[in-house]
Amino acid sequence: MPYEKLEISTPKPVLSWANHSLGADETKMAKNVASLPFVFKHVALMPDVHLGKGALVGSVVATKEAIVPAAVGVDVGCGMCAIKTPFTASQLEGKLKQIRLDIEAAIPVGFHENKETDKTVLNWQGWREFKDLHSGVQRLETKAMKQMGSLGGGNHFLEVCVDAEEQVWLMLHSGSRNIGNMLAQNHIGSAKELAKLADNRLPDPDLAYFIAGTPEFAAYWHDLQWAQGYARFNRDVMMARFKRVVEKHLAGGKPTKALLSVNCHHNYAEKELHFGEEVYVTRKGAVRARSEDYGIIPGSMGAKSFIVKGKGNAESYCSCSHGAGRTMSRNKAKLQFSLDDLIQQTDGVECRKDAGVLDEIPAAYKSIEQVMANQSDLVEVVATLKQVVCVKG
Template sequence: MPYEKLEISTPKPVLSWANHALGSDETKMARNVASLPFVFKHVALMPDVHLGKGALVGSVVATKEAIMPAAVGVDIGCGMMAIKTPFTAEQLEGKLKQIRLDLEAAIPVGFNENKNVEKVVLNWQGWRDFKELHSGVQRLESKAMKQMGSLGGGNHFIEVCLDTENSVWLMLHSGSRNIGNMLAQNHIGTAKELAKLAGDRLPDPDLAYFVAGTPEFATYWHDLQWAQDYARFNRDVMMARFKRIVEKHLAGGKQTKPLLSVNCHHNYAEKEVHFGEDVYVTRKGAVRAREEDYGIIPGSMGAKSFIVKGKGNAESYCSCSHGAGRLMSRNKAKNVYTLDDLIQQTNGVECRKDEGVLDEIPGAYKPIEQVMANQADLVEVVATLKQVVCIKG
């Protein structure tokens, strides 16, 4: 659907691709961001928009000469990776459980980390710049190395999927792990201190910002780009292991070439040109969707996911949603649903079916089909996927 302009009084308008009215807290959050003097042109809200910290998850904010670290978020560079393999559904028969067990043994989840650091991780060029990162993370280099190639927790996942033509896809969702979180926390703290010292009357303390040209801005921007690179490479490392395990089961260990590979952030900031001007674009729970950009829009652990190609919609700052978006909080999901509900809603999926993942039940998320319908002017669907194996962090 085309966007609608929200009926709220703000210096800059808010354009929404959601098909529902925002709640009072969501409206307040949108108003707070759109009231900041450095926000450029308008704020764009994606179809999966919901409450975040400081800025809404599912929002795209372009700014001039300033950036808000909390609007980027603490999982810097969080995003998705997917590859289309030459394998077909028939080759998976009878092998799903063992594939899941092998993946769980090879890729640490939650707070776990790798016991050994593999050569490809040690050779990552980003380690050369580690000593230039914020002083608050200098003790974490060893931990960051051990966590490279690990999934994390929450809504992060690994999935084996099938498309409508029964081709096998490998997909995963992860970010910059503890190192990205700690970098973000340190910089958010600095921004809040600067706002306090300057006497800034911000509508929300989490909208504290750095001004371009200052040392604090330069330091944050450097660390932000580093963490985004870490997150992308983290997904590459996991996908390489993932691919080897599937090849072991389906091709006798023989290496295969992906038919398509996509690796995209959905929590990040970049310098871009929009409406003829240089701006900083913060996508918090949104994927870049310029013309010909490939992206990934996952559903819940029991729903469809989509590989998409961008249409370059200018009003959205060439963006699209990053998923279905939560319909209810994790705590509410645990109170509303039972283990029997989880088993029913994940029928046909090889996955954990215990109370530890109850907060990720499909019913806690918005219907992905409606989210996709709302952004037909932002992306075209390249492939529709449905998971047959799902591993949650």
């Protein structure tokens, strides 16, 4: 659908693809961001937009000569990875539970980490820069190495999916783990201290920012790019292990070649060219969707997911949604739904069905079909996937 310009009074307009009215808190958050003096042209809201911290999740904010660390968020570089395998759905019959158990044994989830660091992880070139990161994280190098190739918790997941042509896909969602979180928190704290010293009257303390050309900006930008690289490689490491597990069951352990691979961030910032000007683009819960860019838009653990190709819509800053988007908080979901509800809503999916994942129940999310309908001008669908195995953190 085409976007609508929100009827709110702000220095820069807010364009929305959500096709619904924002709540009072969401509207206030959108106004706060659109009122920042360095926002470029407009703010774009994706169809899955919902409350975040400082900025809305599902927002795309382009800025000139400044960046807001909290708008990027603390899970720096969080994103998705997917591969299309040469396997077909019929090969999965009778093997789903064991595949799930083997995935859980091969890839640490939640607060767990790898007991040993393998050669692939040790050879990552990013470790050479670790000593140059924010001084508060040097003690975390060993932990960062052990967490490389681990999933994390919350809405992070690994899934075996099947598309409409009965082809098997592997898909996962994860980010920069504890090291990205710590780097982000350190810089957010620094930005807030600078705002206090400068007596900046911000509409929200979480919108504290760094100005380009300052040492603080340079330090944040360096650490941000490092953490985004960590997150991308973390997904690559997990996907390689994930693929080996599935190959063990479906190909007798013989390596196979992926028919298509996609690895994309949805919590990050990059320098890009838009409307003829170089700007800093922060996508907080949004995927880059330039013409021919591949992206991944997952539903909940009981809904469809989509592999997409971007249409390069200029007004969205060449972006699309990063998922379905929550309709309620985790605490509210736990209070409103029972384990019986979870079992019913994940029928046909080999996954955990216990209180530990109740906050991820499908009913806590928006309809992914509606979200996709609202962004037909942003992306085209390449493949529609339905999970048959889901591993949560």
